[in-house]
Amino acid sequence: MTTTKAKQEELYLEGYSFIFSHKGYVTLDMEQSHDLLQNISVCLCSLSDSPYKQALFSYATKDQDKEILIYKVYGPDGFWWYTVYIGGVPQRFRVPDSYQAWQKICIRWSSETGVLSLEINGQTLARKVVRQGYFIKPHALVQLGRAHHEDVFFHGEIQQVYMWNTTGDNRYNPPMFGWSNLRYETQGNVALDNLSWPPYIC
16 A cells, blocks of 8 residues: 655645545644643544544653544434543543534643533533643644544544643634644645635634
C-alpha cells in the first residue's frame, strides 16, 4: 500500500476542510509549552456518515496516550455519542439530535473543579466531573483523525480546529493552534479541499 505525506507551513485554511478516508490522519505542528495545562478548550467541526467508532482529536504525551482524546460513534439507539478522555479517564455524552450534518463541538475542562463540558452546535450538554486536580502534560503529539497507538481513524471531513489553554470566552484569546495559521503534516488518504458551501456553515 502506498502512503503519501505532505508538509505545509502556516496555512490560512478558512473555507477549506480536511477530507479523511482509509487510515488517513493529520499531525499538527504546534509550539510546545513547557508548562502544565490547568485549563483547556478544544473546538472543531466534523461531518461523517460512518456509523463506526472514530477518533477526531488526539493529544498524546509520552506518559499518556489519552491525555486528551475525542471519539464519536453513531449508536444503535440512533444517536451520536461522544467520548472525551482527560488524563486517560473517559466521559460519555449523548447528542440529542440524530442527523447527518456538520457538528461543531467544543470541549472545556478545568483542573481546579474537574468540570468537563461538551458543547455541540451551540448547545451545552449535561456536564461531567473528571480528573479534578490533574494537570495536562506538555510536549504532546497532536493528531486529527487518529487515536494514537490505536487502529481507530476517522472517515469524513474536519475543519475549524482550535485549542486554547483557557476555558472562558476565547474570542479574544490567542489559541495554542488554530485554523487561521495551522502548521500540519498529512499521512495516508487525506485531502485538503475547499468547501462547496459557505464556510460559515460550521
